[in-house]
Amino acid sequence: MPWYLYLALKQLFPSGRKFPFFTAISVLGVALGVALLVVVTSVMGGFGHEIRRMIVDTEGEVQVRASGYLADYRGVIQRIVSVPGVTAATPYATGPVAVVYKQRPAYPLLRGLDLATIDKVANLARFVHGGRLDDLDDDAVILSAQLASSLGAFVGDTLEVYSPLIFEKLKNDEVFLPRELKIVGVLEIGHQQLDSNTLYCTLRAAQDLYGLGPAAHGINVRLKPGVNEDEAVALINAAVPRGVRAHSWQDSFSDFLWVLNLEKGMIFFLLLFVVIVAAFSVTSSLLISVVRKTREIGLLGALGGAPRHVAACFCAQGLFIGVFGTLLGLALGFGALAVRNDIVLAIARVTQRQEVLQRFYQFKQLPAHTSVNEVMLIVGLTIVISTLAGLLPAWRAARLKPVEALRSE
Amino acid sequence: MAEVVLQAQRLAKNYLSGTQQLAVLRGVDLEVAAGESVSIRGESGSGKSTLLNLLAGLDSADTGTLEWGGVADTGTARRAKFLGMVFQSFYLIPELNARANVLMAARIVAVPGAAERARADELLRRVGLAERATHLPSQLSGGERQRVAVARALMNSPRLILADEPTGNLDEHTGDAVIDLLLAVCRETGTALVLVTHNAAHAKKTNRQLFLREGVLH
Ligand SMILES: Nc1ncnc2c1ncn2[C@@H]1O[C@H](COP(=O)(O)OP(=O)(O)OP(=O)(O)O)[C@@H](O)[C@H]1O
Ligand SMILES: [Mg+2]
Numbered sequence: 001m002p003w004y005l006y007l008a009l010k011q012l013f014p015s016g017r018k019f020p021f022f023t024a025i026s027v028l029g030v031a032l033g034v035a036l037l038v039v040v041t042s043v044m045g046g047f048g049h050e051i052r053r054m055i056v057d058t059e060g061e062v063q064v065r066a067s068g069y070l071a072d073y074r075g076v077i078q079r080i081v082s083v084p085g086v087t088a089a090t091p092y093a094t095g096p097v098a099v100v101y102k103q104r105p106a107y108p109l110l111r112g113l114d115l116a117t118i119d120k121v122a123n124l125a126r127f128v129h130g131g132r133l134d135d136l137d138d139d140a141v142i143l144s145a146q147l148a149s150s151l152g153a154f155v156g157d158t159l160e161v162y163s164p165l166i167f168e169k170l171k172n173d174e175v176f177l178p179r180e181l182k183i184v185g186v187l188e189i190g191h192q193q194l195d196s197n198t199l200y201c202t203l204r205a206a207q208d209l210y211g212l213g214p215a216a217h218g219i220n221v222r223l224k225p226g227v228n229e230d231e232a233v234a235l236i237n238a239a240v241p242r243g244v245r246a247h248s249w250q251d252s253f254s255d256f257l258w259v260l261n262l263e264k265g266m267i268f269f270l271l272l273f274v275v276i277v278a279a280f281s282v283t284s285s286l287l288i289s290v291v292r293k294t295r296e297i298g299l300l301g302a303l304g305g306a307p308r309h310v311a312a313c314f315c316a317q318g319l320f321i322g323v324f325g326t327l328l329g330l331a332l333g334f335g336a337l338a339v340r341n342d343i344v345l346a347i348a349r350v351t352q353r354q355e356v357l358q359r360f361y362q363f364k365q366l367p368a369h370t371s372v373n374e375v376m377l378i379v380g381l382t383i384v385i386s387t388l389a390g391l392l393p394a395w396r397a398a399r400l401k402p403v404e405a406l407r408s409e
Numbered sequence: 410m411a412e413v414v415l416q417a418q419r420l421a422k423n424y425l426s427g428t429q430q431l432a433v434l435r436g437v438d439l440e441v442a443a444g445e446s447v448s449i450r451g452e453s454g455s456g457k458s459t460l461l462n463l464l465a466g467l468d469s470a471d472t473g474t475l476e477w478g479g480v481a482d483t484g485t486a487r488r489a490k491f492l493g494m495v496f497q498s499f500y501l502i503p504e505l506n507a508r509a510n511v512l513m514a515a516r517i518v519a520v521p522g523a524a525e526r527a528r529a530d531e532l533l534r535r536v537g538l539a540e541r542a543t544h545l546p547s548q549l550s551g552g553e554r555q556r557v558a559v560a561r562a563l564m565n566s567p568r569l570i571l572a573d574e575p576t577g578n579l580d581e582h583t584g585d586a587v588i589d590l591l592l593a594v595c596r597e598t599g600t601a602l603v604l605v606t607h608n609a610a611h612a613k614k615t616n617r618q619l620f621l622r623e624g625v626l627h
Contacts, residue, residue: 001520002520003513003516003517003520006516007502007504007513010502010504010505010509011504014503014504014545015504015505015506015509015545295498295500296500296502296503298500299496299500299502300517301467301485302465302467302488302494302496302500303489303494303513303514303517303561304485304486304487304488304489304490304514304517304518305485305489305517306485306486307485309517401467401468402467403462403467403468406462406467406496406500407458
């Protein structure tokens with residue numbers, strides 16, 4: 001090991017019993033920044049990951065839509081399933097409806113499912129409580145959890161459903177009777193946005209309510225695991241007739257994902273300042289050390305040490321603080337992630353805010369998904385910033401002339 | 410005639426303090442032969458430390474020439490191998506134990522191997538500190554610290570040792586012991602010594618006694 005690295009290590013961790021206080025504080029500062037970055041980017045990544053999982057679980061990776069409606073959805077499905085990488089496809093009809101339950105109105109989104117094929121695309125059955133997906137028939141509905149609770153409706157109750165067809169009928173002075181549908185289950189996915197306001201019924205019931213006849217609004221497509229979504233979308237687009245387009249789930253939720261990514265980028269940038277502030281404290285500690293060690297720096301010159309190596313000695317101290325801080329920070333960060341739900345629960349218990357917390361996070365559990373690239377970025381940036389923190393002290397040390405340094409009191 | 414390890418000719422050094430120019434050295438000539446010991450005395454402020462720093466190549470003279478072993482290169486890299494220095498206030502590195510301090514001189518030249526480690530231990534034994542090798546400077550007395558510094562100065566087998574009042578911070582008895590040690594190891598190893606001192610008794614033990622007065626060596 002070159003002498004300046006050796007001395008850098010020795011100055012950070014002196015031999016003997018003396019606890020390296022300055023080193024510990026500096027390393028801890030950097031470590032806290034790294035730990036925060038790891039925890040926050042992982043949790044933010046977890047949101048994205050969970051949302052992806054939920055969307056894909058309920059709607060498949062790809063959605064195929066026409067500009068109006070898909071008259072010949074069976075033919076389109078046949079073409080789609082012959083595309084390599086596609087495992088299954090299911091048609092759906094969807095649109096807003098008005099619901100009245102005991103004089104209480106709600107305006108949820110209706111989703112008509114094709115019971116024959118839905119299992120192969122979306123495993124909705126496992127999210128249904130108080131009933132089964134198979135109980136669904138043309139006179140039945142399943143409510144999303146929050147819709148059920150805001151209406152105060154239970155399984156076994158009956159709802160009145162009005163569709164936009166009412167406007168056409170009224171124009172023609174026809175009578176419109178709402179459709180009475182029986183609640184046979186409650187569907188709870190675990191994400192607030194997805195659970196908020198949806199009504200599930202059979203495809204046929206939805207077709208009736210929307211006057212679609214034998215047509216559908218779109219097709220949900222499930223891909224083989226590991227198939228690239230964008231490539232699959234391109235293949236499907238080549239296979240389907242004109243006027244019909246395939247979209248990946250990322251396209252469909254691009255606004256939402258864009259906001260999520262923006263938030264993540266902003267938070268990353270802001271938390272990086274914790275590392276930068278820690279780096280400033282490293283700089284000031286090292287500057288103090290340069291002043292305190294002026295005579296030793298002079299001695300190193302007298303022993304034949306080159307000024308650039310003296311500089312390297314202080315730069316290396318910044319580097320080492322960065323490396324140790326990063327290692328400790330990763331340990332702290334991943335440790336905190338491992339017990340994150342306990343931490344959240346403990347905080348919730350102390351503040352008695354479990355409900356608020358759940359609503360705020362939109363998940364029953366705090367998700368986490370750590371991206372290797374982001375961890376590499378955090379590690380790289382932290383080490384670079386810490387090394388830069390050593391630059392100013394290093395420059396001061398290198399500028400000291402041995403004679404003047406030795407003469408200083 | 411023995412080989413010349415140090416040759417200084419007409420070294421002059423002025424300090425500017427404000428508008429006033431202070432001529433500290435006004436043409437110092439000094440020649441030191443291999444293995445020779447030379448003492449320099451002079452009043453406080455006469456420029457002894459200034460001269461020693463010039464001879465060590467740590468500072469540059471305004472005029473005059475300096476050669477080490479007949480070569481004009483007095484740069485940092487050559488200094489590490491050619492000369493050792495001992496100072497009034499020891500200047501040991503507080504984070505390193507005695508052995509590591511001695512080894513530091515070798516480390517600056519190259520990563521030390523087994524031979525260097527053995528030499529450091531041998532030198533510590535020679536200065537009577539074999540048992541204190543793992544002690545930190547803060548655990549050593551002044552005399553012991555200066556003996557570590559002497560061992561460090563000898564580490565790279567230099568041709569010349571420059572010592573600036575090495576006994577200035579030591580009591581009389583300890584000072585005598587350090588000077589005797591310094592002279593003895595220089596004699597054993599054939600190392601030349603330039604010793605700046607205020608102590609006449611110490612000066613008398615050297616081969617040649619010089620005085621720095623009015624910027625010139627007498
Ligand atoms: N950097 C400097 N700037 C201005 N004057 C200086 C500087 N360094 C030394 N001097 C002056 O040069 C003179 C010689 O100083 P030097 O330290 O060489 O004396 P010295 O003989 O070693 O004294 P002492 O025996 O007290 O150690 C002193 O008058 C000192 O004030
Ligand atoms: Mg002096």
